[in-house]
Amino acid sequence: MTAHATSAIVLRTVDVGETDCIVHLLTPDLGRVAAMAKSARKSRKRFPGTLDLLNRLDVELAVRPRRMTHIGRAKLVTAHLGIRSDPTRFAVACRLAELLGRMAPEGGAGGDAARLHAFACHAFDRIETLTPDAKLRLFLQLESLCALGLRPELSACVRCGKALAGGAAFPFHLGDGGVHCGDCRAAAAHEGGTSAVEGATVPVHLGTLRALDHGLRLGFEQLHRLSMGAREMREAEQLVGRFQRFHVGLELRSEMFLNETFASALRP
């Protein structure tokens, strides 16, 4: 057994038996870890108020080969109380936590885990302070996918790399992660349609792709400088939503709550 001290974000807790719980953590060196917290729900001294959803912690993990990791000690760093105080913030944060919990890799190869952990810390900090609107929700979803290594190609043909041009809608290939230019579409059709799988494309205009690309470069803090029309927003939401669904392989549970919360927040 090795004791491993690291920082972590709580992505989910699942009660087990009478007093224990399994805590899903995102760490900068071990990636996503599911760790057992013995007596977590009983003891007032072992983990007092620390193992709560979205909390940022300093933890000591007992890592044992071929056996479940245990949490030996946990110290609260940040509780993100501002996220709990606003239903839309809570909904957006839960979607991010679920996405990371499902898609973040276990293990910490090549600094990827550290980058993902840093992104998650930054994103939860931003969610706590910004007022989530449709645009922030969209770009948080897109940035999360980018941080997970699923960055779509938004400025050029995903096959040949040629810059895109034209006013008509392009078919965005969800599996390829980008659009094909006219030449590549013609070539693919000639070859027998390599990736033009029925239902795996989303029509998208160049303006929408440019807006998404611009928004990613601006970052959360500067998003207010990005203006998107109703059609661009609709297209972008559909594109990013289906892109996520395609790569995650299922509809996230938190998505329904997020939709309900946003609909209720928009109601007069």
Added chain:
Amino acid sequence: MSGSPAMNRLVAALKRLPGIGDKSATRLTFFLLSAPDSLAAELADAIVRLKRETVLCEGCYDLTDRSPCRLCADDQRDDSLICVVEEPGDLQAVERSGQFRGRYHVLGGALSPLEGMGPGHLRIAELERRVRSGGVREVIFATNPNAEGEATANFIAERLRASGVVLSRIACGMPLGGDLEYADHVTVGRSLENRHKLS
């Protein structure tokens, strides 16, 4: 498991209970086989009666054997105060304190997007109807002080804000018998925030 079909049937039934796996179900089955007949009959009768005789109170949505429940039927309680709790067990905890003489509203859980638990799964609309029907002065949110409980309280409070009733939250801080040294800084901070004067 090999054995009689009756044993296999009971093991399969017990395995459907939360926290019971194959081994526990088999162990319980063998225990029941060796236990007196009266214990098995008593257990079976208790389960059947539990399902037959337990109903939801139409006033507070607590589990009870008659509706309205004892607490809702008590005309000595203050109708203008509603204490909102997540589960029937939480209602019992508040009631045990002996400090609350108003009415209750059991939500049936807390908002938990990660478990697919949204506002539609909770009795929020019923609470809104109770408040709108008039006579309510204050709604006290006694949901758990964790992320889901706090989010639930804030979500409902936002919906009830327009009603004009006083919306309050139970205090958070150090537990009695607790130890400051072991408390996290958020709990200590909240304790200071919610401090009260010593007269």
